Amino acid sequence: MAASSKTALFYRLCGIGFAAHLAYNLARDPVLSLWARHLGFSPELVGILMGASTLTGVLTKFLFGALSDSMGRRRILLLATAVTGFVPILYFLNDSYAYLVGVRLIQGIATAILGPVGSAVVADLASSHERGFRLGTFSSAARSGQLVAPWVGGALIQWAGYRYPFAAAGVAGMVAFGMTLTWPETGTVHHLRMREHFARMIEGFREVFSSRPILVTSVAEALQFFATGLLQAMLPIYATEVAGLSPTQAGMLWGVQLAVPILSKPLFGKLSDRWGRVGQIVVGFFIGAAGVWAVVQSTSFSVMILACALYGLGVAVTTSATAAYVTDLCRQQDYGAAHGVFGTIYDLGHWLGQSLSGILVVGLGYRGAFGIYAAGLLAAAVMFGTLGRVSTPVSSR
Numbered sequence: 392m393a394a395s396s397k398t399a400l401f402y403r404l405c406g407i408g409f410a411a412h413l414a415y416n417l418a419r420d421p422v423l424s425l426w427a428r429h430l431g432f433s434p435e436l437v438g439i440l441m442g443a444s445t446l447t448g449v450l451t452k453f454l455f456g457a458l459s460d461s462m463g464r465r466r467i468l469l470l471a472t473a474v475t476g477f478v479p480i481l482y483f484l485n486d487s488y489a490y491l492v493g494v495r496l497i498q499g500i501a502t503a504i505l506g507p508v509g510s511a512v513v514a515d516l517a518s519s520h521e522r523g524f525r526l527g528t529f530s531s532a533a534r535s536g537q538l539v540a541p542w543v544g545g546a547l548i549q550w551a552g553y554r555y556p557f558a559a560a561g562v563a564g565m566v567a568f569g570m571t572l573t574w575p576e577t578g579t580v581h582h583l584r585m586r587e588h589f590a591r592m593i594e595g596f597r598e599v600f601s602s603r604p605i606l607v608t609s610v611a612e613a614l615q616f617f618a619t620g621l622l623q624a625m626l627p628i629y630a631t632e633v634a635g636l637s638p639t640q641a642g643m644l645w646g647v648q649l650a651v652p653i654l655s656k657p658l659f660g661k662l663s664d665r666w667g668r669v670g671q672i673v674v675g676f677f678i679g680a681a682g683v684w685a686v687v688q689s690t691s692f693s694v695m696i697l698a699c700a701l702y703g704l705g706v707a708v709t710t711s712a713t714a715a716y717v718t719d720l721c722r723q724q725d726y727g728a729a730h731g732v733f734g735t736i737y738d739l740g741h742w743l744g745q746s747l748s749g750i751l752v753v754g755l756g757y758r759g760a761f762g763i764y765a766a767g768l769l770a771a772a773v774m775f776g777t778l779g780r781v782s783t784p785v786s787s788r
Contacts, residue, residue, distance in 0.1 A: 397516045400577065401525060404512055405532035407472065407570045408505065413536030414475040414564035415501055418482060419444075420537070421627035421641050422544040422556045423495075429553065430486055434628060434749035441624040442745035443492045447499025448506070448738035456507030456731020460724060464512050465576045471504035472571040475564030482557040503738075505533070507730035514718045514726045515577040520664060523715040527660025530710065531653045536563075538649040545642030599732045605720050607779040608672075609733045612713050613740025614771035615676070615706065618683050618764045620744025622648065622702070626686065629757055634690035644692075644699050651703030652710070659711035668712035668719070669780050675712075676772035679705025684765040687757040705768075716779075 419441070427437045459467045474497065481494045510526060517525035544556040599605055622645070630641040663671050682702025686695060714730070721729040744764070751760035 400575070401513065401516050401529070403570065403574075404509065404516075405529055407468070407567050407574075408509055408529060408533035409536040410563050410567035410570065411472055411475045411501060411505055411536065412533040413540050414479065414560045414562075414567060415498065416537045416540035417544050417556045417560035417563060418479050418498065420541045420544065420623060420645050421638065422548060422553065424624060424627040425548065425631070425638055425641075426553045427491075428628065430488075432488060434625070434752055436488060436749070437628070438624045438749035439746050440488070440492055440495060442620065442742045443495035444499030444502065445620070445738050445742035445745060447496050448503040449735055449742050451500065452503040452507055452734040452738055453728070453731035455504045456511065456734065457728040459508045459511055460727035463576050464508055464515070464727075465571075465574050467504055467508050468512075468571050468574060469568075471501045471508070472564070472568040474498065474501040476561065476568040477564070479557045479560035479564060483554065503734075506738075507727060507734040509533070510714050510718070510730045510734075511727040512577050514723075514730075519719070522718055523660035523662075523664040523668070523712060524657055525660075526714045526718070527656035527658075527711040530714070531656045534649050534653045534656075538646050538653055541642035541645045541649075542639075545639045548638050599721060599725060599729045602720055604779050605717055605729060605733065606736070607775060608713055608717055608720075609736035610740075611672070611676070611771040611775040611779065612710070612733065612737040614767045615679060615709055616737045616741035617744035617767050618679060618702075619706070620741045620746075621683070621748045621761065621764045622686070622699075624745045624748040625752055625757070625760070626699075629687060630695070633757065634692070634695065636692055640692055644695055647696050648699040648703040648706075651700050652707035655704065655707040656711040659708050660715065663712035663715060668716040669776070671712045672709050672716070672779075673772045673776045675705050675707070675709030676768050676775070677705070678702075678708060680765040680768035680772075681705070683761055683768065687761045 423441060424437055427440055432440065455467055478494065478498045478501075481497070482491075485491075509529060513525050513529050514522065543559065547555040547559065626644060627638075627641040630636040630644055631638060636644075659671065679702055682698055682700075682705055685698035685701060688698070689695060714733070717729055717733045718726060748760065751763060754760075755763070
């Protein structure tokens with residue numbers, strides 16, 4: 392494939408990532424937490440509800456990533472964008488807790504695919520010397536959808552009620568689905584029986600799980616998303632019920648945490664291409680720990696927004712390098728499997744972060760709970776710095 396064609400496909404993928412993540416997050420941040428509280432659910436149940444879609448990622452992300460190595464990227468991406476377009480309508484049908492958990496589990500298929508398969512497509516299209524920059528740019532495009540969603544969702548709640556963000560999510564999801572319909576195949580398609588697809592998938596997993604640095608990087612990233620899960624589930628509630636902020640301001644807090652990585656991840660990705668990834672990842676964990684701790688030290692909107700920006704900077708510094716580092720550590724034919732395992736492990740951290748957040752807040756208060764999550768990021772820095780380093784990445788051999 393010509394370089395110009397690869398570039399055009401890359402930016403089209405960025406557009407798909409933006410629309411799909413806009414759709415997904417319009418139905419989540421801060422809408423879902425606030426709506427669940429409006430329906431009378433406790434903080435513990437809110438945390439579990441928020442984590443339901445992430446649980447889908449934990450259970451299936453590794454599977455979709457590996458299958459894309461064998462069955463091809465296109466059909467798996469089509470499934471993801473179909474979910475983003477058609478699932479939001481289900482929120483209109485029932486308000487019971489069990490039903491909403493079920494919808495969240497189904498909706499999680501979208502991000503279970505878009506994370507590892509999107510990263511694998513970027514790896515297909517990018518050379519090794521621009522891998523960090525391209526992965527950072529793709530992530531920024533996807534996070535742009537996450538950034539817009541809280542502002543739009545919070546405003547729609549105040550303007551017209553809780554149902555309208557879900558309708559907007561369906562529209563954005565259909566845009567992503569339309570952009571994927573004519574997507575060409577970028578990977579290798581093996582025309583095999585399903586049993587043979589699974590055999591090849593297991594071979595890829597064997598290669599990935601034999602790499603200690605990939606597993607250590609994945610666990611460290613899981614601790615990063617552990618903290619992110621806390622902020623997603625509890626920050627809107629703390630902001631509105633403790634700090635006395637409006638839903639729009641609560642959306643702005645989360646939006647700022649997203650805006651900083653969007654603006655800076657391509658830059659930090661390029662820096663990791665040039666200067667190396669390991670030290671940058673460790674520094675990012677320390678910055679993120681300071682941000683998480685600072686969020687609940689004040690009820691002032693200005694202080695909280697600065698703390699959220701600091702946490703966002705930590706996320707940008709770390710995650711702009713981790714996905715590229717995992718790609719460096721594996722063979723090209725295992726990109727999907729590697730990013731699937733990487734995504735499954737960090738989704739486990741994300742799910743635990745969301746699901747435990749309400750329990751810890753009720754038991755320890757906001758400061759105690761947020762302090763524990765900050766300590767988790769410090770542990771990630773130490774673990775990755777001591778165990779995650781390799782002398783020569785696979786892609787450089």
